[in-house]
Amino acid sequence: xxxxxxxxxxxxxxxxxxxxxxxxxxxxxxxxxxxxxxxxxxxxxxxxxxxxxxxxxxxxxxxxxxxxxxxxxxxxxxxxxxxxxxxxxxxxxxxxxxxxxxxxxxxxxxxxxxxxxxxxxxxxxxxxxxxxxxxxxxxxxxx
Amino acid sequence: xxxxxxxxxxxxxxxxxxxxxxxxxxxxxxxxxxxxxxxxxxxxxxxxxxxxxxxxxxxxxxxxxxxxxxxxxxxxxxxxxxxxxxxxxxxxxxxxxxxxxxxxxxxx
Numbered sequence: 383x384x385x386x387x388x389x390x391x392x393x394x395x396x397x398x399x400x401x402x403x404x405x406x407x408x409x410x411x412x413x414x415x416x417x418x419x420x421x422x423x424x425x426x427x428x429x430x431x432x433x434x435x436x437x438x439x440x441x442x443x444x445x446x447x448x449x450x451x452x453x454x455x456x457x458x459x460x461x462x463x464x465x466x467x468x469x470x471x472x473x474x475x476x477x478x479x480x481x482x483x484x485x486x487x488x489x490x491x492x493x494x495x496x497x498x499x500x501x502x503x504x505x506x507x508x509x510x511x512x513x514x515x516x517x518x519x520x521x522x523x524x525x
Numbered sequence: 526x527x528x529x530x531x532x533x534x535x536x537x538x539x540x541x542x543x544x545x546x547x548x549x550x551x552x553x554x555x556x557x558x559x560x561x562x563x564x565x566x567x568x569x570x571x572x573x574x575x576x577x578x579x580x581x582x583x584x585x586x587x588x589x590x591x592x593x594x595x596x597x598x599x600x601x602x603x604x605x606x607x608x609x610x611x612x613x614x615x616x617x618x619x620x621x622x623x624x625x626x627x628x629x630x631x632x633x
Binding site: 390392394395396397398399400404405408409414415416417418420465486488490493495 | 537608609610611614615617618619620621622623624625626628629
């Protein structure tokens, strides 16, 4: 019997100071900083249902297929990269009106839970990238 | 919520990360913490409450003044929980949010 693979979901939320339509369009516009296509060295992007995307950065390629494109509320696409071990994971973005702003939620689900993806060293680096200056009183053992 | 959720919630906001960055250099008083931010004092109070709930800051009374300091232990505990994609998407969305904040400032 094949053992079920362990996967995990990542959920990130931000309140963006613009209307949902503007935020939705920004996410699919490669000239806007922050979306996955903006930092790419090379990309292909066809944001419609069954449209495909490709982007590459530092010799790492990412591929996907759009499964839902519903302006201004929702985008869903598959996501395949070396970090997903070549398997399809799923990225779902929702854009909800919140006063004059937009509550943007990104859920990346079905990510293979591997030691390579989840590690103390990466966790530490993340915090050290974010927080300048000394970090607490302890010494950093992971190197 | 459990502590992992409290800590992840606490570090999910750029202002709270900036507050931690500031406190990583040493303890500070409330008004000193609030000074760099273009936001209402009660908003800063709310951010500090979330950081306190996550165990990332503590308050200490020195004479008539209260000093707030950073505690790194909860971050050490959750470091192993963090996935590469959590880092990736947080960085992307920080940039994306910043773009719209800059755009709004330019409009004013």
